[in-house]
Amino acid sequence: MIEYFVPRNFHHTELYIIHYGSQVCSPGHYYGPAVRDHYLLHYILDGQGIFKTAERTYELSTGQAFLIYPDAVTYYEADLDNPWTYCWVGFNGLNAKNLLHMSGFSPSRPILTDDEQRSVGRCMQSLINMHPQGKARDLHLTAKIYQLMAALVENNRQDEVIPAQSRRQQYVEEVVRFIELNFANRITVSDIARNIGLNRSYLNALFKEQMQTNIQDYLLRYRIERALRLMINEALSIGDIARSVGYDDPLLFSKIFKKITGSPPSHYRKQMLSNPPPELPSPADDLRH
Known part of the structure:
Protein backbone atom coordinates (compact mmCIF):
# COMPACT_ATOMS: atom_id res chain seq x y z
CA MET A 1 0.00 0.00 0.00
CA ILE A 2 1.38 3.40 -1.00
CA GLU A 3 -0.13 6.83 -0.47
CA TYR A 4 1.35 9.76 -2.36
CA PHE A 5 0.89 13.19 -0.89
CA VAL A 6 1.28 16.39 -2.91
CA PRO A 7 0.89 19.37 -0.54
CA ARG A 8 -1.80 21.79 -1.64
CA ASN A 9 -0.63 24.43 0.80
CA PHE A 10 2.97 25.38 0.18
CA HIS A 11 3.19 27.16 3.52
CA HIS A 12 4.13 23.74 4.92
CA THR A 13 7.67 23.87 3.53
CA GLU A 14 9.24 23.43 6.99
CA LEU A 15 8.25 19.76 7.11
CA TYR A 16 6.05 17.84 4.70
CA ILE A 17 5.19 14.28 3.68
CA ILE A 18 5.87 13.06 0.15
CA HIS A 19 4.58 9.49 0.40
CA TYR A 20 3.88 6.81 2.98
CA GLY A 21 2.77 3.20 3.09
CA SER A 22 3.38 -0.34 4.30
CA GLN A 23 4.41 -3.66 2.81
CA VAL A 24 4.43 -7.34 3.73
CA CYS A 25 7.64 -8.41 2.02
CA SER A 26 8.25 -11.77 0.39
CA PRO A 27 11.44 -13.69 1.33
CA GLY A 28 14.50 -11.96 -0.11
CA HIS A 29 12.57 -8.94 -1.37
CA TYR A 30 15.06 -6.12 -1.88
CA TYR A 31 15.43 -2.56 -3.09
CA GLY A 32 18.61 -0.91 -4.37
CA PRO A 33 21.37 -0.04 -4.44
CA ALA A 34 19.70 3.32 -5.12
CA VAL A 35 19.49 6.92 -3.95
CA ARG A 36 16.56 9.09 -2.88
CA ASP A 37 16.10 12.84 -3.16
CA HIS A 38 14.31 13.04 0.22
CA TYR A 39 14.37 11.44 3.68
CA LEU A 40 12.80 7.98 3.93
CA LEU A 41 12.13 6.32 7.29
CA HIS A 42 11.26 2.59 7.45
CA TYR A 43 9.86 1.05 10.65
CA ILE A 44 9.90 -2.74 11.05
CA LEU A 45 6.57 -4.05 12.30
CA ASP A 46 7.51 -7.73 12.14
CA GLY A 47 10.27 -10.00 10.87
CA GLN A 48 13.82 -9.09 10.01
CA GLY A 49 16.21 -8.09 7.22
CA ILE A 50 19.35 -6.14 6.40
CA PHE A 51 20.04 -2.50 5.61
CA LYS A 52 23.28 -1.49 3.87
CA THR A 53 24.92 1.92 3.62
CA ALA A 54 28.30 2.80 2.15
CA GLU A 55 29.89 2.30 5.59
CA ARG A 56 28.30 -0.87 6.98
CA THR A 57 25.53 -3.48 7.00
CA TYR A 58 22.90 -3.57 9.75
CA GLU A 59 20.85 -6.62 10.75
CA LEU A 60 17.48 -5.31 11.90
CA SER A 61 14.27 -6.74 13.36
CA THR A 62 10.90 -5.85 14.89
CA GLY A 63 10.79 -2.48 16.66
CA GLN A 64 13.75 -1.00 14.82
CA ALA A 65 13.82 1.61 12.08
CA PHE A 66 16.29 2.77 9.46
CA LEU A 67 16.59 6.20 7.89
CA ILE A 68 17.68 6.83 4.31
CA TYR A 69 19.27 10.23 3.74
CA PRO A 70 18.91 12.19 0.50
CA ASP A 71 21.53 11.27 -2.12
CA ALA A 72 22.90 8.37 -0.03
CA VAL A 73 23.36 5.01 -1.76
CA THR A 74 21.52 2.33 0.23
CA TYR A 75 20.27 -1.24 -0.12
CA TYR A 76 17.80 -3.21 1.97
CA GLU A 77 16.61 -6.80 1.80
CA ALA A 78 14.07 -8.98 3.64
CA ASP A 79 15.27 -12.11 5.43
CA LEU A 80 14.79 -15.39 3.57
CA ASP A 81 13.29 -17.24 6.55
CA ASN A 82 11.54 -14.45 8.45
CA PRO A 83 10.94 -11.59 5.98
CA TRP A 84 10.02 -8.27 7.45
CA THR A 85 6.84 -6.30 7.27
CA TYR A 86 7.48 -2.59 7.44
CA CYS A 87 5.83 0.78 7.07
CA TRP A 88 7.53 3.88 5.79
CA VAL A 89 7.19 7.61 5.34
CA GLY A 90 9.08 9.79 2.86
CA PHE A 91 9.40 13.43 3.84
CA ASN A 92 11.47 16.58 3.45
CA GLY A 93 11.47 20.24 4.50
CA LEU A 94 13.58 23.01 5.94
CA ASN A 95 13.27 21.65 9.49
CA ALA A 96 13.77 17.98 8.64
CA LYS A 97 17.55 17.86 9.12
CA ASN A 98 17.48 19.62 12.49
CA LEU A 99 14.59 17.52 13.84
CA LEU A 100 16.31 14.29 12.78
CA HIS A 101 19.51 15.46 14.47
CA MET A 102 17.52 16.08 17.66
CA SER A 103 16.20 12.53 17.29
CA GLY A 104 19.73 11.10 17.35
CA PHE A 105 19.97 10.32 13.64
CA SER A 106 22.99 11.11 11.49
CA PRO A 107 24.37 9.72 8.21
CA SER A 108 26.74 7.57 10.27
CA ARG A 109 23.98 6.58 12.73
CA PRO A 110 20.85 5.84 10.65
CA ILE A 111 19.29 3.23 12.98
CA LEU A 112 16.69 3.63 15.71
CA THR A 113 15.49 1.12 18.31
CA ASP A 114 12.01 1.92 19.61
CA ASP A 115 11.26 2.20 23.32
CA GLU A 116 9.37 -0.43 25.31
CA GLN A 117 6.05 1.35 24.70
CA ARG A 118 6.68 1.30 20.92
CA SER A 119 5.89 5.02 20.79
CA VAL A 120 7.47 5.54 17.38
CA GLY A 121 5.76 2.46 15.98
CA ARG A 122 2.36 3.65 17.17
CA CYS A 123 2.89 7.03 15.50
CA MET A 124 3.97 5.37 12.26
CA GLN A 125 0.95 3.07 12.20
CA SER A 126 -1.38 5.95 13.02
CA LEU A 127 0.05 7.79 10.04
CA ILE A 128 -0.21 4.95 7.52
CA ASN A 129 -3.78 4.21 8.61
CA MET A 130 -4.82 7.75 7.67
CA HIS A 131 -6.56 8.45 4.38
CA PRO A 132 -7.49 12.12 4.81
CA GLN A 133 -9.60 13.83 2.19
CA GLY A 134 -10.93 17.32 1.69
CA LYS A 135 -9.46 20.76 2.10
CA ALA A 136 -7.83 19.96 5.47
CA ARG A 137 -5.96 16.93 4.10
CA ASP A 138 -2.52 18.57 4.14
CA LEU A 139 -3.05 19.91 7.66
CA HIS A 140 -3.94 16.45 9.01
CA LEU A 141 -0.85 14.89 7.45
CA THR A 142 1.42 17.72 8.52
CA ALA A 143 0.17 17.25 12.08
CA LYS A 144 1.00 13.54 11.86
CA ILE A 145 4.57 14.05 10.66
CA TYR A 146 5.19 16.50 13.52
CA GLN A 147 3.76 13.96 15.98
CA LEU A 148 6.13 11.38 14.57
CA MET A 149 9.08 13.76 14.94
CA ALA A 150 8.09 14.41 18.55
CA ALA A 151 8.07 10.66 19.22
CA LEU A 152 11.49 10.29 17.59
CA VAL A 153 12.95 13.11 19.70
CA GLU A 154 11.44 11.66 22.90
CA ASN A 155 12.85 8.24 21.98
CA ASN A 156 16.41 9.58 21.66
CA ARG A 157 18.34 8.23 24.63
CA GLN A 158 21.69 9.69 23.67
CA ASP A 159 22.91 12.64 25.69
CA GLU A 160 24.46 15.04 23.22
CA VAL A 161 27.56 16.79 24.52
CA ILE A 162 27.21 20.45 23.58
CA PRO A 163 30.30 22.68 23.92
CA ALA A 164 29.88 25.43 26.51
Whole structure:
Protein backbone atom coordinates (compact mmCIF):
# COMPACT_ATOMS: atom_id res chain seq x y z
CA MET A 1 0.00 0.00 0.00
CA ILE A 2 1.38 3.40 -1.00
CA GLU A 3 -0.13 6.83 -0.47
CA TYR A 4 1.35 9.76 -2.36
CA PHE A 5 0.89 13.19 -0.89
CA VAL A 6 1.28 16.39 -2.91
CA PRO A 7 0.89 19.37 -0.54
CA ARG A 8 -1.80 21.79 -1.64
CA ASN A 9 -0.63 24.43 0.80
CA PHE A 10 2.97 25.38 0.18
CA HIS A 11 3.19 27.16 3.52
CA HIS A 12 4.13 23.74 4.92
CA THR A 13 7.67 23.87 3.53
CA GLU A 14 9.24 23.43 6.99
CA LEU A 15 8.25 19.76 7.11
CA TYR A 16 6.05 17.84 4.70
CA ILE A 17 5.19 14.28 3.68
CA ILE A 18 5.87 13.06 0.15
CA HIS A 19 4.58 9.49 0.40
CA TYR A 20 3.88 6.81 2.98
CA GLY A 21 2.77 3.20 3.09
CA SER A 22 3.38 -0.34 4.30
CA GLN A 23 4.41 -3.66 2.81
CA VAL A 24 4.43 -7.34 3.73
CA CYS A 25 7.64 -8.41 2.02
CA SER A 26 8.25 -11.77 0.39
CA PRO A 27 11.44 -13.69 1.33
CA GLY A 28 14.50 -11.96 -0.11
CA HIS A 29 12.57 -8.94 -1.37
CA TYR A 30 15.06 -6.12 -1.88
CA TYR A 31 15.43 -2.56 -3.09
CA GLY A 32 18.61 -0.91 -4.37
CA PRO A 33 21.37 -0.04 -4.44
CA ALA A 34 19.70 3.32 -5.12
CA VAL A 35 19.49 6.92 -3.95
CA ARG A 36 16.56 9.09 -2.88
CA ASP A 37 16.10 12.84 -3.16
CA HIS A 38 14.31 13.04 0.22
CA TYR A 39 14.37 11.44 3.68
CA LEU A 40 12.80 7.98 3.93
CA LEU A 41 12.13 6.32 7.29
CA HIS A 42 11.26 2.59 7.45
CA TYR A 43 9.86 1.05 10.65
CA ILE A 44 9.90 -2.74 11.05
CA LEU A 45 6.57 -4.05 12.30
CA ASP A 46 7.51 -7.73 12.14
CA GLY A 47 10.27 -10.00 10.87
CA GLN A 48 13.82 -9.09 10.01
CA GLY A 49 16.21 -8.09 7.22
CA ILE A 50 19.35 -6.14 6.40
CA PHE A 51 20.04 -2.50 5.61
CA LYS A 52 23.28 -1.49 3.87
CA THR A 53 24.92 1.92 3.62
CA ALA A 54 28.30 2.80 2.15
CA GLU A 55 29.89 2.30 5.59
CA ARG A 56 28.30 -0.87 6.98
CA THR A 57 25.53 -3.48 7.00
CA TYR A 58 22.90 -3.57 9.75
CA GLU A 59 20.85 -6.62 10.75
CA LEU A 60 17.48 -5.31 11.90
CA SER A 61 14.27 -6.74 13.36
CA THR A 62 10.90 -5.85 14.89
CA GLY A 63 10.79 -2.48 16.66
CA GLN A 64 13.75 -1.00 14.82
CA ALA A 65 13.82 1.61 12.08
CA PHE A 66 16.29 2.77 9.46
CA LEU A 67 16.59 6.20 7.89
CA ILE A 68 17.68 6.83 4.31
CA TYR A 69 19.27 10.23 3.74
CA PRO A 70 18.91 12.19 0.50
CA ASP A 71 21.53 11.27 -2.12
CA ALA A 72 22.90 8.37 -0.03
CA VAL A 73 23.36 5.01 -1.76
CA THR A 74 21.52 2.33 0.23
CA TYR A 75 20.27 -1.24 -0.12
CA TYR A 76 17.80 -3.21 1.97
CA GLU A 77 16.61 -6.80 1.80
CA ALA A 78 14.07 -8.98 3.64
CA ASP A 79 15.27 -12.11 5.43
CA LEU A 80 14.79 -15.39 3.57
CA ASP A 81 13.29 -17.24 6.55
CA ASN A 82 11.54 -14.45 8.45
CA PRO A 83 10.94 -11.59 5.98
CA TRP A 84 10.02 -8.27 7.45
CA THR A 85 6.84 -6.30 7.27
CA TYR A 86 7.48 -2.59 7.44
CA CYS A 87 5.83 0.78 7.07
CA TRP A 88 7.53 3.88 5.79
CA VAL A 89 7.19 7.61 5.34
CA GLY A 90 9.08 9.79 2.86
CA PHE A 91 9.40 13.43 3.84
CA ASN A 92 11.47 16.58 3.45
CA GLY A 93 11.47 20.24 4.50
CA LEU A 94 13.58 23.01 5.94
CA ASN A 95 13.27 21.65 9.49
CA ALA A 96 13.77 17.98 8.64
CA LYS A 97 17.55 17.86 9.12
CA ASN A 98 17.48 19.62 12.49
CA LEU A 99 14.59 17.52 13.84
CA LEU A 100 16.31 14.29 12.78
CA HIS A 101 19.51 15.46 14.47
CA MET A 102 17.52 16.08 17.66
CA SER A 103 16.20 12.53 17.29
CA GLY A 104 19.73 11.10 17.35
CA PHE A 105 19.97 10.32 13.64
CA SER A 106 22.99 11.11 11.49
CA PRO A 107 24.37 9.72 8.21
CA SER A 108 26.74 7.57 10.27
CA ARG A 109 23.98 6.58 12.73
CA PRO A 110 20.85 5.84 10.65
CA ILE A 111 19.29 3.23 12.98
CA LEU A 112 16.69 3.63 15.71
CA THR A 113 15.49 1.12 18.31
CA ASP A 114 12.01 1.92 19.61
CA ASP A 115 11.26 2.20 23.32
CA GLU A 116 9.37 -0.43 25.31
CA GLN A 117 6.05 1.35 24.70
CA ARG A 118 6.68 1.30 20.92
CA SER A 119 5.89 5.02 20.79
CA VAL A 120 7.47 5.54 17.38
CA GLY A 121 5.76 2.46 15.98
CA ARG A 122 2.36 3.65 17.17
CA CYS A 123 2.89 7.03 15.50
CA MET A 124 3.97 5.37 12.26
CA GLN A 125 0.95 3.07 12.20
CA SER A 126 -1.38 5.95 13.02
CA LEU A 127 0.05 7.79 10.04
CA ILE A 128 -0.21 4.95 7.52
CA ASN A 129 -3.78 4.21 8.61
CA MET A 130 -4.82 7.75 7.67
CA HIS A 131 -6.56 8.45 4.38
CA PRO A 132 -7.49 12.12 4.81
CA GLN A 133 -9.60 13.83 2.19
CA GLY A 134 -10.93 17.32 1.69
CA LYS A 135 -9.46 20.76 2.10
CA ALA A 136 -7.83 19.96 5.47
CA ARG A 137 -5.96 16.93 4.10
CA ASP A 138 -2.52 18.57 4.14
CA LEU A 139 -3.05 19.91 7.66
CA HIS A 140 -3.94 16.45 9.01
CA LEU A 141 -0.85 14.89 7.45
CA THR A 142 1.42 17.72 8.52
CA ALA A 143 0.17 17.25 12.08
CA LYS A 144 1.00 13.54 11.86
CA ILE A 145 4.57 14.05 10.66
CA TYR A 146 5.19 16.50 13.52
CA GLN A 147 3.76 13.96 15.98
CA LEU A 148 6.13 11.38 14.57
CA MET A 149 9.08 13.76 14.94
CA ALA A 150 8.09 14.41 18.55
CA ALA A 151 8.07 10.66 19.22
CA LEU A 152 11.49 10.29 17.59
CA VAL A 153 12.95 13.11 19.70
CA GLU A 154 11.44 11.66 22.90
CA ASN A 155 12.85 8.24 21.98
CA ASN A 156 16.41 9.58 21.66
CA ARG A 157 18.34 8.23 24.63
CA GLN A 158 21.69 9.69 23.67
CA ASP A 159 22.91 12.64 25.69
CA GLU A 160 24.46 15.04 23.22
CA VAL A 161 27.56 16.79 24.52
CA ILE A 162 27.21 20.45 23.58
CA PRO A 163 30.30 22.68 23.92
CA ALA A 164 29.88 25.43 26.51
CA GLN A 165 30.10 28.21 23.93
CA SER A 166 27.49 26.53 21.72
CA ARG A 167 25.22 26.06 24.73
CA ARG A 168 25.47 29.75 25.59
CA GLN A 169 24.63 30.63 21.99
CA GLN A 170 21.68 28.27 22.17
CA TYR A 171 20.31 30.01 25.27
CA VAL A 172 20.59 33.41 23.58
CA GLU A 173 18.76 32.10 20.52
CA GLU A 174 16.01 30.75 22.77
CA VAL A 175 15.59 34.20 24.34
CA VAL A 176 15.29 35.78 20.89
CA ARG A 177 12.76 33.18 19.72
CA PHE A 178 10.70 33.58 22.90
CA ILE A 179 10.56 37.34 22.44
CA GLU A 180 9.68 37.06 18.75
CA LEU A 181 6.76 34.76 19.59
CA ASN A 182 5.53 36.51 22.74
CA PHE A 183 6.38 40.23 22.43
CA ALA A 184 2.67 41.09 22.14
CA ASN A 185 1.99 39.56 25.56
CA ARG A 186 2.79 41.01 28.98
CA ILE A 187 6.07 39.15 29.44
CA THR A 188 8.95 39.96 31.77
CA VAL A 189 12.59 38.93 31.90
CA SER A 190 11.66 36.59 34.74
CA ASP A 191 9.06 34.92 32.51
CA ILE A 192 11.71 34.39 29.82
CA ALA A 193 14.25 32.98 32.28
CA ARG A 194 11.66 30.66 33.81
CA ASN A 195 10.63 29.38 30.38
CA ILE A 196 14.26 28.62 29.45
CA GLY A 197 15.05 27.19 32.87
CA LEU A 198 17.94 29.43 33.92
CA ASN A 199 18.55 31.94 36.67
CA ARG A 200 17.47 35.41 35.54
CA SER A 201 20.77 37.13 36.36
CA TYR A 202 22.86 34.41 34.75
CA LEU A 203 20.74 34.37 31.58
CA ASN A 204 20.86 38.16 31.35
CA ALA A 205 24.66 38.07 31.64
CA LEU A 206 24.92 35.48 28.85
CA PHE A 207 22.62 37.54 26.66
CA LYS A 208 24.49 40.77 27.22
CA GLU A 209 27.82 39.08 26.50
CA GLN A 210 26.67 38.10 23.00
CA MET A 211 24.16 40.83 22.13
CA GLN A 212 25.79 43.86 23.82
CA THR A 213 22.45 44.72 25.45
CA ASN A 214 20.40 43.25 28.25
CA ILE A 215 17.19 41.28 27.72
CA GLN A 216 14.89 44.07 28.90
CA ASP A 217 16.35 46.62 26.50
CA TYR A 218 16.25 44.09 23.66
CA LEU A 219 12.57 43.41 24.38
CA LEU A 220 11.77 47.15 24.39
CA ARG A 221 13.63 47.73 21.15
CA TYR A 222 12.01 44.74 19.50
CA ARG A 223 8.53 45.93 20.46
CA ILE A 224 9.19 49.42 19.10
CA GLU A 225 10.63 47.97 15.88
CA ARG A 226 7.39 45.98 15.48
CA ALA A 227 5.36 49.11 16.26
CA LEU A 228 7.15 50.99 13.47
CA ARG A 229 5.99 48.37 11.00
CA LEU A 230 2.39 48.97 12.09
CA MET A 231 2.62 52.76 11.83
CA ILE A 232 2.05 52.69 8.08
CA ASN A 233 -1.42 51.21 8.62
CA GLU A 234 -3.54 54.32 9.11
CA ALA A 235 -6.53 52.23 10.18
CA LEU A 236 -4.72 51.53 13.47
CA SER A 237 -4.75 54.11 16.24
CA ILE A 238 -1.72 54.65 18.45
CA GLY A 239 -3.58 52.75 21.17
CA ASP A 240 -4.18 49.85 18.78
CA ILE A 241 -0.49 49.73 17.94
CA ALA A 242 0.49 49.92 21.61
CA ARG A 243 -1.72 46.96 22.50
CA SER A 244 -0.46 45.01 19.49
CA VAL A 245 3.10 45.15 20.76
CA GLY A 246 2.41 44.37 24.41
CA TYR A 247 1.49 47.72 26.02
CA ASP A 248 -1.96 48.09 27.57
CA ASP A 249 -1.10 51.64 28.59
CA PRO A 250 -0.72 53.94 25.52
CA LEU A 251 1.00 56.59 27.68
CA LEU A 252 3.71 54.14 28.74
CA PHE A 253 4.08 53.07 25.13
CA SER A 254 4.44 56.70 24.00
CA LYS A 255 7.07 57.34 26.67
CA ILE A 256 9.17 54.33 25.64
CA PHE A 257 8.64 55.07 21.94
CA LYS A 258 9.93 58.62 22.34
CA LYS A 259 12.90 57.43 24.39
CA ILE A 260 13.98 55.02 21.62
CA THR A 261 13.09 56.99 18.48
CA GLY A 262 13.39 60.56 19.75
CA SER A 263 9.81 61.47 18.76
CA PRO A 264 6.30 60.81 20.11
CA PRO A 265 4.40 58.12 18.15
CA SER A 266 1.92 60.52 16.54
CA HIS A 267 4.65 62.92 15.38
CA TYR A 268 6.83 60.07 14.13
CA ARG A 269 3.90 58.61 12.19
CA LYS A 270 3.19 61.92 10.43
CA GLN A 271 6.81 62.16 9.35
CA MET A 272 6.87 58.52 8.29
CA LEU A 273 3.77 58.83 6.09
CA SER A 274 5.01 62.01 4.43
CA ASN A 275 8.61 60.90 4.07
CA PRO A 276 9.13 57.18 4.83
CA PRO A 277 12.52 56.61 6.50
CA PRO A 278 14.75 53.62 5.73
CA GLU A 279 13.58 50.50 7.49
CA LEU A 280 15.22 50.07 10.88
CA PRO A 281 17.22 46.85 11.22
CA SER A 282 15.60 44.18 13.33
CA PRO A 283 17.31 43.69 16.71
CA ALA A 284 17.55 39.99 15.84
CA ASP A 285 19.97 40.93 13.05
CA ASP A 286 22.66 41.29 15.69
CA LEU A 287 22.37 37.58 16.40
CA ARG A 288 22.02 36.38 12.82
CA HIS A 289 25.04 38.13 11.32
